[in-house]
Amino acid sequence: MMFVLRLIVGFCICTAVTCVMTGGIEQGFYLLLISIVCTAGVGLGVWIPMWWVSGWLTLLCVGLLFGERRRFLKSFGEKAVAAMPGAGDAPTFEQRQQALQRYFRQAR
Numbered sequence: 001m002m003f004v005l006r007l008i009v010g011f012c013i014c015t016a017v018t019c020v021m022t023g024g025i026e027q028g029f030y031l032l033l034i035s036i037v038c039t040a041g042v043g044l045g046v047w048i049p050m051w052w053v054s055g056w057l058t059l060l061c062v063g064l065l066f067g068e069r070r071r072f073l074k075s076f077g078e079k080a081v082a083a084m085p086g087a088g089d090a091p092t093f094e095q096r097q098q099a100l101q102r103y104f105r106q107a108r
Helices: 002-022 025-037 044-065 069-073 078-082 093-107
Strands: none
Touching: 002 025, 002 044, 025 044
């Protein structure tokens, strides 16, 4: 589902940028149509990854902007986050939770 959503958002973003760069809506759609039809569909090999990446970046930025980080960062996966430099230095959620529970017990 997220794949299709990213494609749709990316299509809208790329089409808008193409229309602005070519000087109008009609010319933007003509460029898109010509790049697909005249290359017998090979142009989709360029457009579909471009739509997906731009849709992914747009949804990631919107998610980070409006505070839905957890859902959008799950698309990275825990392995990618663990492979980031310095990721092992930060305490995990469980460690922070245990520290908070210890603090509450000592405060009583």
